[in-house]
Amino acid sequence: MAISSTLWLWFAVAALGFFHGVNPAMGWLFAVALGLNRRSERVVWLSLAPIVLGHAVAVALVVLAALAVGLIVDPGPLQSIAGLILLAWAAWHAVYGRRHKVRIGMQTGYVGLGVWSFLMANAHGAGLMLIPAVIPLCIAAAPAHQLTARGSTSIALAALGLHTAAMLGASAMISIAVYKWVGLAFLRRGWINLDLLWTGALIACGIILLAL
């Protein structure tokens, strides 16, 4: 794989982090709400930590699980399986994604917030979305173009780090901007239907994997 296409993959990992961070359902809005309810900008900043951590753990579990399967299964079938799972997830998300059980409320502590973020990232298939970028990165880095436990882990962790940093950056930027300057009225028009885009992204990732 050429250097430039590897660069593109790293870019995709970061862009997905940004995309996840921008989605209010991934947590920046929760941070704003808690800050407003507790009248503290500090709470907005502090809330971002468990939100990003919960997201990172959810994504890491899925990506590492995919890699673990990849050590046993050949890359070809692995990518097809992952692609089909992504498409199924997209269908589920389109039909039932709007249903939310209210498990964590506005009085939640930081642990609860982390759990909420973990559950939301899982339900949205956030980790699955990274597979089409992370697996080719790991394959590209391996000398024989085969997944190996040692080589893959470090690449995967680097990718997770980049994804998480991008997600944190986007979340922090938007939540602080809305909290301090933009105001809540922004939500009335500015909160576009990211769920639709999200379903589209899941489908796109699934198709990419099947086509690879």
Place this chain on the structure above:
Amino acid sequence: MATWQPDPSFYPSPRLAAKAPPETLAYVAAFDPQRTTPDAIAVVDVDPHSSSYSRIVGMVPATHPGDEFHHFGWNACSSCLCPNAPHPHVERRYLVVPGLRSSRIYVLDTKPDPRKPSIVKVVEPQEIAEKTGYTRPHTVHCGPGGIYIAALGNKDGKAPGGVFVMDQETFEPLGRWEVDRGPQQLGYDVWWHLGYDTLVTSEWGTPDTFENGLVPEILLGSKYGRRLHFWDFTKRRHLQEIDFGEEHQLVFELRPAHDPTKAHGFVNCVISLKDLSSSIWTWYRAGDQWAVKKIISIPAEPADPDLLPPVLKGFKAVPPLVTDIDLSMDDRFLYVACWGTGDLQQYDVSDPLNPKLTGKVRIGGIVARAGHPGAENGKLNGGPQMVEVSRDGRRVYFTNSLYGAIDPQFYPEGIDGWMVKLDARPEGGIGFDPKFFVDWPKGQRPHQVRLQNGDCSSDSYCYP
């Protein structure tokens, strides 16, 4: 269907909702007390610039007679913007209308023509009983994760009543809400403090104790509801019960502060067994518990027994019978409907434990029979009952019937339905809009009013 932007009638905070444009239509539940013709949702023109202002411009009849339309609500509202269960790309479009007697639930689509809603789904009582274990659906609130409906009876029409949840788009009953109901048995109203993860329920009684009218022995024995219940909204468990005591009967309408940072709300108690007075109570947070305080007591008015219905003759007094209250969006003004005396009172409750009376009008009433400038025949019966406040707090609407089987106990000659509107001044004070008097079509009586795009008892908010 999913939309690209949030429904324009959703507002993140009550502060923003109070700036919403004035409503142009009101939906009103109307029922036939004889139970021979189908009940209906009436559409009333409330746009003062319209040529059909203050007239009924649409009527959607039910598919069956005898449902007893009472309270109803929207499928979705501002709580869809809550950050913990976000899904704001649904439309506030469907009215969910339960039959309190039949336990049937109608779903009305208010689009494409809001003046001509149509019934798009009927959920039969068997399905609700099977999937939720409840009957006699009463209050309907759009909330995080679904439509919450308070029910007064279990599947056999007995205690316990409770709360069940319905899907906001398919209207499938999803199941009972409570995981652990603790000591709670009676149901009536439900609402919540989203900022405090707390749900509150109040009490009336089981269907067999009200479907043929109030039973004097049960009332005088203090066996109707008199408690508030506080629940953990997220764990769906009972936390605390507050008993108002033997003297107090019928603890009804829950009006929590709209501002999610405020931990207080108001509830009315219809009657005191000691002196027939009605009372308003504030619930508030005291340490890590909830507490209540009686903040308003409205006394019964002495009256000539000849002018009183049989049930009251011995008391020689008209009880105020406060049967509904409503709180303005800014949590400043509380409206109190005295169905017995005919008063509609306005209190400034900026300090929730020290209310100030800021306005009062009188219309109808068991003895007063007060008139209205827009009414053709002077003396009116029935009294202020279901009251609804516009989001900007400038207009107050109310109707005059309480409940089919109870109306004749206090108004034995029957109730001629009407709906009126008050104009409210921003700094307090209310007065009738002389041009707004809806002389309700004979054969039906009006009950709850819902305003197009939301009102002060429909939406709840996660942001201050």
